Amino acid sequence: xxxxxxxxxxxxxxxxxxxxxxxxxxxxxxxxxxxxxxxxxxxxxxxxxxxxxxxxxxxxxxxxxxxxxxxxxxxxxxxxxxxxxxxxxxxxxxxxxxxxxxxxxxxxxxxxxxxxxxxxxxxxxxxxxxxxxxxxxxxxxxxxxxxxxxxxxxxxxxxxxxxxxxxxxxxxxxxxxxxxxxxxxxxxxxxxxxxxxxxxxxxxxxxxxxxxxxxxxxxxxxxxxxxxxxxxxxxxxxxxxxxxxxxxxxxxxxxxxxxxxxxxxxxxxxxxxxxxxxxxxxxxxxxxxxxxxxxxxxxxxxxxxxxxxxxxxxxxxxxxxxxxxxxxxxxxxxxx
Amino acid sequence: xxxxxxxxxxxxxxxxxxxxxxxxxxxxxxxxxxxxxxxxxxxxxxxxxxxxxxxxxxxxxxxxxxxxxxxxxxxxxxxxxxxxxxxxxxxxxxxxxxxxxxxxxxxxxxxxxxxxxxxxxxxxxxxxxxxxxxxxxxxxxxxxxxxxxxxxxxxxxxxxxxxxxxxxxxxxxxxxxxxxxxxxxxxxxxxxxxxxxxxxxxxxxxxxxxxxxxxxxxxxxxxxxxxxxxxxxxxxxxxxxxxxxxxxxxxxxxxxxxxxxxxxxxxxxxxxxxxxxxxxxxxxxxxxxxxxxxxxx
Amino acid sequence: xxxxxxxxxxxxxxxxxxxxxxxxxxxxxxxxxxxxxxxxxxxxxxxxxxxxxxxxxxxxxxxxxxxxxxxxxxxxxxxxxxxxxxxxxxxxxxxxxxxxxxxxxxxxxxxxxxxxxxxxxxxxxxxxxxxxxxxxxxxxxxxxxxxxxxxxxxxxxxxxxxxxxxxxxxxxxxxxxxxxxxxxxxxxxxxxxxxxxxxxxxxxxxxxxxxxxxxxxxxxxxxxxxxxxxxxxxxxxxxxxxxxxxxxxxxxxxxxxxxxxxxxxxxxxxxxxxxxxx
Numbered sequence: 050x051x052x053x054x055x056x057x058x059x060x061x062x063x064x065x066x067x068x069x070x071x072x073x074x075x076x077x078x079x080x081x082x083x084x085x086x087x088x089x090x091x092x093x094x095x096x097x098x099x100x101x102x103x104x105x106x107x108x109x110x111x112x113x114x115x116x117x118x119x120x121x122x123x124x125x126x127x128x129x130x131x132x133x134x135x136x137x138x139x140x141x142x143x144x145x146x147x148x149x150x151x152x153x154x155x156x157x158x159x160x161x162x163x164x165x166x167x168x169x170x171x172x173x174x175x176x177x178x179x180x181x182x183x184x185x186x187x188x189x190x191x192x193x194x195x196x197x198x199x200x201x202x203x204x205x206x207x208x209x210x211x212x213x214x215x216x217x218x219x220x221x222x223x224x225x226x227x228x229x230x231x232x233x234x235x236x237x238x239x240x241x242x243x244x245x246x247x248x249x250x251x252x253x254x255x256x257x258x259x260x261x262x263x264x265x266x267x268x269x270x271x272x273x274x275x276x277x278x279x280x281x282x283x284x285x286x287x288x289x290x291x292x293x294x295x296x297x298x299x300x301x302x303x304x305x306x307x308x309x310x311x312x313x314x315x316x317x318x319x320x321x322x323x324x325x326x327x328x329x330x331x332x333x334x335x336x337x338x339x340x341x342x343x344x345x346x347x348x349x350x351x352x353x354x355x356x357x358x359x360x361x362x363x364x365x366x367x368x369x370x371x372x373x374x375x376x377x378x379x380x381x382x383x384x385x
Numbered sequence: 386x387x388x389x390x391x392x393x394x395x396x397x398x399x400x401x402x403x404x405x406x407x408x409x410x411x412x413x414x415x416x417x418x419x420x421x422x423x424x425x426x427x428x429x430x431x432x433x434x435x436x437x438x439x440x441x442x443x444x445x446x447x448x449x450x451x452x453x454x455x456x457x458x459x460x461x462x463x464x465x466x467x468x469x470x471x472x473x474x475x476x477x478x479x480x481x482x483x484x485x486x487x488x489x490x491x492x493x494x495x496x497x498x499x500x501x502x503x504x505x506x507x508x509x510x511x512x513x514x515x516x517x518x519x520x521x522x523x524x525x526x527x528x529x530x531x532x533x534x535x536x537x538x539x540x541x542x543x544x545x546x547x548x549x550x551x552x553x554x555x556x557x558x559x560x561x562x563x564x565x566x567x568x569x570x571x572x573x574x575x576x577x578x579x580x581x582x583x584x585x586x587x588x589x590x591x592x593x594x595x596x597x598x599x600x601x602x603x604x605x606x607x608x609x610x611x612x613x614x615x616x617x618x619x620x621x622x623x624x625x626x627x628x629x630x631x632x633x634x635x636x637x638x639x640x641x642x643x644x645x646x647x648x649x650x651x652x653x654x655x656x657x658x659x660x661x662x663x664x665x666x667x668x669x670x671x672x673x674x675x676x677x678x679x680x681x682x
Numbered sequence: 683x684x685x686x687x688x689x690x691x692x693x694x695x696x697x698x699x700x701x702x703x704x705x706x707x708x709x710x711x712x713x714x715x716x717x718x719x720x721x722x723x724x725x726x727x728x729x730x731x732x733x734x735x736x737x738x739x740x741x742x743x744x745x746x747x748x749x750x751x752x753x754x755x756x757x758x759x760x761x762x763x764x765x766x767x768x769x770x771x772x773x774x775x776x777x778x779x780x781x782x783x784x785x786x787x788x789x790x791x792x793x794x795x796x797x798x799x800x801x802x803x804x805x806x807x808x809x810x811x812x813x814x815x816x817x818x819x820x821x822x823x824x825x826x827x828x829x830x831x832x833x834x835x836x837x838x839x840x841x842x843x844x845x846x847x848x849x850x851x852x853x854x855x856x857x858x859x860x861x862x863x864x865x866x867x868x869x870x871x872x873x874x875x876x877x878x879x880x881x882x883x884x885x886x887x888x889x890x891x892x893x894x895x896x897x898x899x900x901x902x903x904x905x906x907x908x909x910x911x912x913x914x915x916x917x918x919x920x921x922x923x924x925x926x927x928x929x930x931x932x933x934x935x936x937x938x939x940x941x942x943x944x945x946x947x948x949x950x951x952x953x954x955x956x957x958x959x960x
Contacts, residue, residue, distance in 0.1 A: 506892030609789025
């Protein structure tokens with residue numbers, strides 16, 4: 050894109066994306082925070098695959114941010130050919146505006162989530178606060194870092210995992226769970242707006258005793274910033290997090306990129322794609338790849354959002370809407 | 386707001402006499418406070434940017450700046466400033482000409498409107514364009530039908546930048562041109578000069594330093610704007626990331642050294658801005674004195 | 683000089699004024715009107731609910747409270763800065779005079795990450811403060827710190843010229859009449875620079891209330907505790923609550939506009955006093 054183009058573009062009030070080059074196909078993947086490294090690798094691999102298959106050069110552009118913010122961009126008209134977000138609710142929000150069909154989750158296998166993850170704890174080396182499970186988080190003096198469930202997809206999984214734990218304990222009930230999750234958020238020190246912000250706060254800034262995080266994010270932090278500083282603690286029970294993907298129909302139909310966008314998502318399910326996901330610490334769906342990487346993931350009892358919470362729309366409405374349970378239990382105002 | 390005032394600031398020093406001098410200890414304390422505050426609040430952040438940028442060594446520093454993503458961000462930042470600054474420059478001259486050289490009702494209100502973008506939160510500056518041009522906004526459906534991109538593309542970023550830097554040149558020129566009066570221009574008109582001639586040969590030489598000053602500040606803000614641009618950008622790598630947004634992205638990627646390396650370029654821009662500004666200030670003061678002195682007190 | 687009304691024989695009024703109004707309307711007024719109309723479509727009850735929920739009110743308290751406090755701190759330090767820059771000679775003065783505007787020239791995101799690095803628990807200054815139990819980064823103190831940083835030049839640059847214009851003879855006369863230095867400061871100097879201080883205060887305050895970039899990196903962004911109003915607008919957007927975001931934005935807009943009118947009034951007052959004094 051050069052200056053004259055931009056000037057002309059501004060003068061007519063228009064600037065078409067992708068007009069820079071005709072020989073090259075570009076697609077845009079609008080994704081959430083912790084997938085930057087995953088898609089960097091995956092985009093390169095898919096580019097090669099696509100060129101070998103069709104001869105076209107493909108450039109996959111990426112945009113990362115909090116899942117809700119990214120969905121907002123799609124709703125406001127960003128030209129995303131595919132979305133790969135943190136939770137189904139965010140794609141539901143896009144579907145509600147007619148940008149993707151309402152049954153988008155049925156179009157791809159496994160709830161349209163080609164890889165899964167779960168929620169674990171990242172603690173400082175040696176685990177000085179002896180954190181083994183969720184109930185250790187509510188002890189007095191434990192300072193927790195987790196993002197804000199109102200804005201971060203990852204944070205909603207964190208919240209629901211804690212809720213599910215309390216629910217499944219002996220004598221567990223809605224009331225008990227509500228109290229337990231309230232206690233956890235009473236110990237939260239910094240509530241960043243996105244998962245990545247929380248990791249930065251915990252890892253780089255040295256704040257807090259425990260980070261509640263995506264499993265893949267926790268492994269990545271250890272890999273990037275040193276196994277001598279942190280440890281991963283896998284709780285006894287957690288939630289099966291399914292970060293879903295979808296083609297954005299309104300955009301691919303307009304840009305005539307449906308074929309490549311669809312192939313892009315299908316490739317996520319291929320052994321190569323699964324392998325890349327596993328290398329970035331996402332739990333693969335493919336049985337073979339899964340077996341190969343089984344050793345790298347902690348054993349954990351997983352509950353699903355559909356079974357325990359009645360699906361995302363319901364969970365969102367009950368827990369995270371304005372005035373919902375999160376708003377009711379989260380009244381910090383000084384107590385830390 | 387601040388710019389107009391800063392223009393007249395500077396080393397207007399006082400001759401010291403015994404009766405108006407503070408005791409030595411007071412002076413030492415005040416100077417120490419100022420120096421400490423200066424060191425902790427201004428020098429330390431500036432130093433930190435460069436120190437953190439170079440933490441992984443010179444090679445990593447260069448590598449952080451010489452790659453496609455960084456280069457695209459730099460280019461976009463330059464393009465944005467190259468469009469926003471001239472537009473606001475032309476506006477600033479037109480606004481100052483009509484406000485400083487003519488009397489009309491509603492002048493104060495007009496000045497207040499021109500000032501408005503100064504005090505509007507950058508977040509709101511971005512939000513307004515989303516409300517206008519977003520797919521759910523006023524013009525959104527029409528724009529989509531005609532396949533015109535504003536939000537999440539270069540025009541949106543440019544518009545948001547124009548908004549936040551809107552008053553800089555105008556606010557610099559208005560007081561300057563008011564102070565200068567219009568006698569020279571009126572004389573030129575009487576002598577038969579055309580409007581453009583009056584502007585080019587009489588007004589422009591008189592306001593050139595003030596104009597430059599406004600442009601420098603406008604440019605610094607245009608290149609450094611974060612909040613407003615962040616709302617309309619969409620953060621597409623290599624496409625809609627300006628330098629400040631790219632800094633945020635790197636920062637969020639555990640790439641602190643690279644984030645600070647790119648940040649150091651922006652800090653360098655700030656330093657150059659301040660150096661130019663000091664230089665121009667000196668020139669303006671000289672010019673102001675030339676205006677004030679011949680006319681007497 | 684400016685109060686003399688006159689007929690101007692100069693050309694170009696229509697062109698310049700027309701262009702000014704068209705550009706102003708396109709870039710500023712129409713977009714801002716979008717906030718107004720979007721807010722009007724909400725209905726009073728929804729609007730009131732959006733702008734008065736506890737979390738929003740907490741963010742006003744933080745944004746306005748921290749901004750007021752930061753502006754007050756800037757009045758004190760800004761005055762000291764202006765004072766030593768105008769009245770004393772010391773090494774490094776030229777450098778300080780130039781760099782006072784740094785917060786104005788440094789992109790806010792850069793300032794934000796630098797401040798967060800310096801004042802976090804393992805940063806150079808944060809490390810020194812930690813044993814004393816003082817936490818800055820990721821607490822409301824961090825918000826205050828960032829706002830003090832960005833507000834400093836406003837006070838210094840408003841007070842500096844006024845202080846420089848102060849006639850030395852008056853101070854000498856006061857001293858001659860037996861006033862102590864401190865009395866002279868309180869009775870003579872302070873009243874003279876008060877409008878400038880107030881203007882600087884108002885400008886630093888106005889800027890601080892809307893500030894975003896430098897704050898979000900260093901504030902903990904905890905709702906009800908360290909979440910500023912501009913961030914809350916973003917948060918509402920990210921929850922697809924466009925109406926709510928716009929409603930809060932409209933409250934801030936009205937506030938900015940009123941504050942701006944006050945500042946312009948103050949500046950007029952300053953100019954008048956200046957004109958009388960000269």
